[in-house]
Amino acid sequence: MSTASASNEPRRRGKAPAGERVADWADGRLGIYSLAKANMRKIFPDHWSFMLGEVCMYSFIIIILTGVYLTLFFHPSMNEVQYHGSYVPLQGQMMSEAFNSTLHISFEVRGGLLIRQIHHWAALIFLAGMFVHMMRVFFTGAFRKPREVNWLFGFLLFVLGMFTGFTGYSLPDDLLSGTGVRFMEGAILSVPIVGTYLSFFLFGGEFPGGDFVARFYSIHILLLPGIMLGLMVAHLILVFYHKHTQYAGPGKTNNNVVGMPLLPVYMAKAGGFFFLVFGVIAVVAAIAQINPIWAIGPYRPDQVSTGAQPDWYMGFSEGLIRVMPGWEINFWGHTLVLGVFIPLMIFPLVLVAIAVYPFIESWVTGDKREHHILDRPRNAPTRTAFGVAWMTWYFVLLIGGGNDLFATHFSLSINAITWFVRIAFFVAPVLAFIITKRICLGLQRRDKEKVLHGRESGIIKRLPHGEFIEVHEPLSQEQLHTLTAHEQYSPLELGPTVDENGVERKIKAPQKLRAKLSKAYYGEHNQVPKPTVEEYKEITSGHGHH
Amino acid sequence: MSSQDIPEEKLPAGRDQEHGAAGAMAVADEENPFADPGLPPHEHRRQDVDEKAAKHSERTVALLFTLSMLATIGFIASYVAISPDKSIYVFPVGHTSALNFALGLTLGVALFAIGAGAVHWARTLMSDVEIADERHPIEAPPETRSKVLADFKQGAKESALGRRKLIRNTMFGALTLVPLSGVMLLRDLGPLPHTKLRHTAWAKGKLLVNMNTNEPIRPSDVAVGSLTFAKPEGLEEHDEEFQTEIAKAALMIVRLQPENIKDKKELDWSHEGIVAYSKICTHVGCPISLYEQQTHHVLCPCHQSTFDLSDGARVIFGPAGHALPQLRIGVSEDGYLEALGDFAEPVGPAFWERG
Numbered sequence: 001m002s003t004a005s006a007s008n009e010p011r012r013r014g015k016a017p018a019g020e021r022v023a024d025w026a027d028g029r030l031g032i033y034s035l036a037k038a039n040m041r042k043i044f045p046d047h048w049s050f051m052l053g054e055v056c057m058y059s060f061i062i063i064i065l066t067g068v069y070l071t072l073f074f075h076p077s078m079n080e081v082q083y084h085g086s087y088v089p090l091q092g093q094m095m096s097e098a099f100n101s102t103l104h105i106s107f108e109v110r111g112g113l114l115i116r117q118i119h120h121w122a123a124l125i126f127l128a129g130m131f132v133h134m135m136r137v138f139f140t141g142a143f144r145k146p147r148e149v150n151w152l153f154g155f156l157l158f159v160l161g162m163f164t165g166f167t168g169y170s171l172p173d174d175l176l177s178g179t180g181v182r183f184m185e186g187a188i189l190s191v192p193i194v195g196t197y198l199s200f201f202l203f204g205g206e207f208p209g210g211d212f213v214a215r216f217y218s219i220h221i222l223l224l225p226g227i228m229l230g231l232m233v234a235h236l237i238l239v240f241y242h243k244h245t246q247y248a249g250p251g252k253t254n255n256n257v258v259g260m261p262l263l264p265v266y267m268a269k270a271g272g273f274f275f276l277v278f279g280v281i282a283v284v285a286a287i288a289q290i291n292p293i294w295a296i297g298p299y300r301p302d303q304v305s306t307g308a309q310p311d312w313y314m315g316f317s318e319g320l321i322r323v324m325p326g327w328e329i330n331f332w333g334h335t336l337v338l339g340v341f342i343p344l345m346i347f348p349l350v351l352v353a354i355a356v357y358p359f360i361e362s363w364v365t366g367d368k369r370e371h372h373i374l375d376r377p378r379n380a381p382t383r384t385a386f387g388v389a390w391m392t393w394y395f396v397l398l399i400g401g402g403n404d405l406f407a408t409h410f411s412l413s414i415n416a417i418t419w420f421v422r423i424a425f426f427v428a429p430v431l432a433f434i435i436t437k438r439i440c441l442g443l444q445r446r447d448k449e450k451v452l453h454g455r456e457s458g459i460i461k462r463l464p465h466g467e468f469i470e471v472h473e474p475l476s477q478e479q480l481h482t483l484t485a486h487e488q489y490s491p492l493e494l495g496p497t498v499d500e501n502g503v504e505r506k507i508k509a510p511q512k513l514r515a516k517l518s519k520a521y522y523g524e525h526n527q528v529p530k531p532t533v534e535e536y537k538e539i540t541s542g543h544g545h546h
Numbered sequence: 547m548s549s550q551d552i553p554e555e556k557l558p559a560g561r562d563q564e565h566g567a568a569g570a571m572a573v574a575d576e577e578n579p580f581a582d583p584g585l586p587p588h589e590h591r592r593q594d595v596d597e598k599a600a601k602h603s604e605r606t607v608a609l610l611f612t613l614s615m616l617a618t619i620g621f622i623a624s625y626v627a628i629s630p631d632k633s634i635y636v637f638p639v640g641h642t643s644a645l646n647f648a649l650g651l652t653l654g655v656a657l658f659a660i661g662a663g664a665v666h667w668a669r670t671l672m673s674d675v676e677i678a679d680e681r682h683p684i685e686a687p688p689e690t691r692s693k694v695l696a697d698f699k700q701g702a703k704e705s706a707l708g709r710r711k712l713i714r715n716t717m718f719g720a721l722t723l724v725p726l727s728g729v730m731l732l733r734d735l736g737p738l739p740h741t742k743l744r745h746t747a748w749a750k751g752k753l754l755v756n757m758n759t760n761e762p763i764r765p766s767d768v769a770v771g772s773l774t775f776a777k778p779e780g781l782e783e784h785d786e787e788f789q790t791e792i793a794k795a796a797l798m799i800v801r802l803q804p805e806n807i808k809d810k811k812e813l814d815w816s817h818e819g820i821v822a823y824s825k826i827c828t829h830v831g832c833p834i835s836l837y838e839q840q841t842h843h844v845l846c847p848c849h850q851s852t853f854d855l856s857d858g859a860r861v862i863f864g865p866a867g868h869a870l871p872q873l874r875i876g877v878s879e880d881g882y883l884e885a886l887g888d889f890a891e892p893v894g895p896a897f898w899e900r901g
Binding site: 111 | 583585659675826863900
C-alpha cells in the first residue's frame with residue numbers, strides 16, 4: 001500500500017492522464033482494478049450460435065428503453081371516455097383511457113407509433129431469441145455441470161418473458177387483447193374450489209371490472225421486469241464466472257477457453273451487435289405494422305373478431321385449450337371443468353418437461369465432472385431426440401393454437417386439424433424421437449467412416465484390372481481430433497444380483513430405472529462407438545488410401 | 547490507428563512466431579493420430595500484411611460512422627418536417643404513415659451503421675489472434691471447503707441456535723406467522739363471488755333492446771336467418787357498470803321455423819320460433835358471433851366451439867363443455883319481445899360452484 005501511495009505522489013501534480021486519474025479514483029472506492037484484471041481481457045470463444053443469447057439481452061434492453069418512453073404517455077386506467085382524437089373512424093366512440101392513450105401515442109405523439117412498434121417487435125424477438133438460445137444450449141449440452149443453475153435462470157427468464165408479454169399486450173385494452181384476458185379469466189374460473197375467488201381477486205370483482213389494466217400495468221412494468229432484470233444480471237455473472245463453453249477443436253480442451261479478448265474485440269463486436277439488433281428492429285418497426293389497435297377497436301365483452309390469436313409465444317397454450325375435448329363433471333352441486341383445467345395444468349407441464357431435463361440426464365450419467373466442451377447434437381442421440389420430441393410437441397400445439405388460420409389459409413377442415421392435433425399431441429413426439437435418434441446414429445456412423453477412411457474426394461479412379469474406386473483423402477490431424485474428441489459413456493452396470501456369499505442383493509427400483517435409462521442412452525444400439533486409434537492404424541497401414 | 551505506431555514485437559507477425567513455436571511442440575503424434583495437435587497457426591488477414599487494405603477498412607468503418615451521423619440528422623429533419631397524419635405509399639408495404647416510415651428507417655440506419663462499423667473494425671483491424679485462457683474448477687479447493695464449514699459450525703455454535711430450542715422455535719413461529727399479514731392485505735383485492743356469476747341484468751318484464759339501433763324489438767323485426775344482438779332495457783353504454791353487465795347479459799336472437807326446433811324446452815321458451823340465447827361462450831367466455839343460417843349452427847371464433855341453435859344450443863364441436871343458456875322470452879303488452887325472467891343457469895364459462 002505504501003508503495004502505491006508513493007507512486008501516486010507525482011501523479012497528483014497532474015502528470016497522469018485524466019482517464020487514469022479517474023480510474024484511480026474509482027479504484028480507491030470500488031476496487032475496479034481487481035475486477036478489470038479478471039475481466040478486461042477475458043477470453044470469449046467465437047461461434048455464431050453464441051450470439052443468440054446476445055440477441056435476447058439486447059432486445060431486453062431495447063424493450064426497457066422503449067417501455068420507459070411509453071409509460072410517459074400511457075394512462076393505465078379503465079375509465080370510459082369518449083374518443084375525440086385525430087383518428088376519424090373511432091371519433092365519438094366509448095373506450096377506456098388505456099385505449100384512448102394508446103391511440104394518442106400512435107397518432108399524435110410524433111415517433112410514438114415507432115416506439116410502440118419497436119417495443120412490440122423487440123418483445124417478439126426477445127421471446128423467439130430466448131427460445132432459440134435455449135434450444136442451442138440444450139442441443140449442445142451446455143446445460144451440464146457447472147451450468148445447471150444458469151439453465152434454470154434462463155428458463156425462468158423465458159417463462160417470465162411470456163407473462164410479461166401477455167400482461168403487456170393486454171394493456172391497450174383493445175378488442176383482441178381483451179379477448180385474451182377473458183380467456184385467462186375463463187381458465188382461472190376452471191380451477192377447482194378456488195377458481196372463482198382467484199378470478200374475483202384478480203379482477204377486483206366480476207370480469208372485466210375496472211381494475212385489471214392498472215394491475216397488469218404494475219405487474220408488466222415493475223414486478224416482472226424487475227425480477228427479470230435481476231435474473232438476467234445473475235445469468236450474465238454466471239456466464240462470466242463459468243467462462244463460456246466452446247466446441248471441440250484443435251487446441252481446445254476442457255481446461256481452457258480459446259477465443260478473443262473482451263477488450264477490444266468483444267467490446268466492439270458485442271457492443272456493435274447491440275446497435276445491429278436495435279437497427280434491424282427499428283427498420284422492422286418502420287415497415288412492418290404490428291398490433292394496429294385502431295383497426296381492432298376498443299374492448300367490449302360482447303364483441304369479438306375472427307382470427308383471434310395471442311402473440312406467438314402464448315400460442316401453445318392456445319393450442320391446448322382449443323383441442324381439448326369439453327369434459328365437464330357435475331357432482332354434488334359442483335362442476336369440475338376438466339376441459340379447461342387439464343390444459344391449464346398441461347401448460348406448465350410442457351415447460352417444466354424441458355426445464356428438468358439437465359437434472360435427469362445428470363442423474364442417468366452420474367457424471368459429477370465439469371463440462372466446458374460442447375457436444376455436437378449427433379453425439380448425444382438420446383438427448384437430441386428428446387429435444388426434438390419436445391419441440392415437436394410444442395409446435396404441434398402451436399398448430400392447434402392457429403387451427404383457424406391453418407383452416408382458412410390452406411382450405412382445410414378445422415375439425416380435421418383439431419383431430420390431427422389431438423392425435424399428434426401423443427404420437428408426433430414419439431415419432432420425432434425415433435426418427436431423430438436414427439438420424440443421429442447415422443451421422444455418427446458417417447463421422448466414423450470419415451475418420452477411418454477419409455473424406456470422399458469425388459475422384460473416381462480406374463484400376464489396371466478394371467475396378468473403379470473412389471479416392472478417399474485422409475483427414476488432417478485437426479479434423480481427426482475434432483471428430484473424435486467427444487466422450488462416450490458406457491451404460492451403468494448394476495452388478496451381479498447375488499453377492500459373493502450367494503445372498504441375493506436388493507437393488508432398489510430407482511437404481512433399476514437408472515440402469516434402464518442408462519442403457520437406453522448409452523447401450524449398444526443407442527450410440528455408435530467412436531473409432532479407436534487401433535482401428536485407424538489397422539486401416540491406414542493395411543491398404544493405403546482405401 | 548495505423549500499424550506503424552505499434553512496436554515490431556506487437557505486430558501480428560511477431561506474435562505468430564510464438565504461436566508457431568507452440569504448435570510445433572505438439573506436432574503430429576505418431577502414437578496417437580487423434581491427439582490434440584494444439585492451436586493451429588494464425589493465418590494473416592489481408593489487413594495484417596497489406597497496409598493499403600487496412601487503410602481501406604479504416605475508411606469503410608469511418609464511412610459507416612459518418613452514415614450514422616447523417617441518418618440521425620435525417621431523423622431530426624423527419625421529426626420536424628413530416629406531419630403525423632401524412633400517409634405515403636411504399637412498395638411493397640402499401641400505405642403507411644410517412645412519419646413512422648421516415649423515423650424508423652433513419653433511426654434504423656443510424657443504429658445499424660454504428661453496429662456495422664464497430665463489427666467491421668473488430669473483424670478487420672483488431673487482432674484476430676486466438677488466445678487461450680486457463681479454466682479453474684468452479685468448486686473450492688478442499689482447504690477452503692473445510693475452513694468454511696468449520697467457520698459455519700463455529701458461528702452456529704456461538705449463536706446457540708441448536709442448544710436454546712425455545713429461542714429457535716419461537717423465532718421460526720414468528721417468521722412463519724409474519725407473512726400472514728401480507729396475505730391478509732390481499733383480501734381486499736376483490737369482493738367475494740357469492741352468487742354474482744349466477745345473475746345477469748335480465749329480469750322478468752325487461753324488454754329486449756337491439757344492440758345496434760338501441761330500440762326495443764318487435765317479433766316482426768326478426769327475420770328468419772338473421773342474427774340479432776340484444777341487451778336488456780335500461781343498460782346504456784355510458785353506465786359505469788356497462789362492461790361488466792354486458793359481459794354476462796349479451797344476447798343473440800334468431801328466428802327458426804318452430805317445426806325445426808328439436809328441443810321441447812327450447813320451443814317452450816321461444817316465441818313464434820324466435821329463440822334467445824346467451825352470446826357468451828360456455829368454454830372460456832368469448833362472444834359467439836358466427837351464425838350459419840342453413841344449419842342454425844353458431845360458432846365461437848376464438849376456439850371454434852360450435853352449438854346447434856335448433857337443438858337446445860348443445861355443443862356439436864369444439865372444446866365447450868355445455869350448451870348455451872337460453873333466455874325465456876315472450877311478448878309485452880305493447881308487442882315487444884321481453885324476458886320472462888333471468889337466465890335459469892349461469893352464463894359463460896363453467897366454474898366450481900356452478901353445479
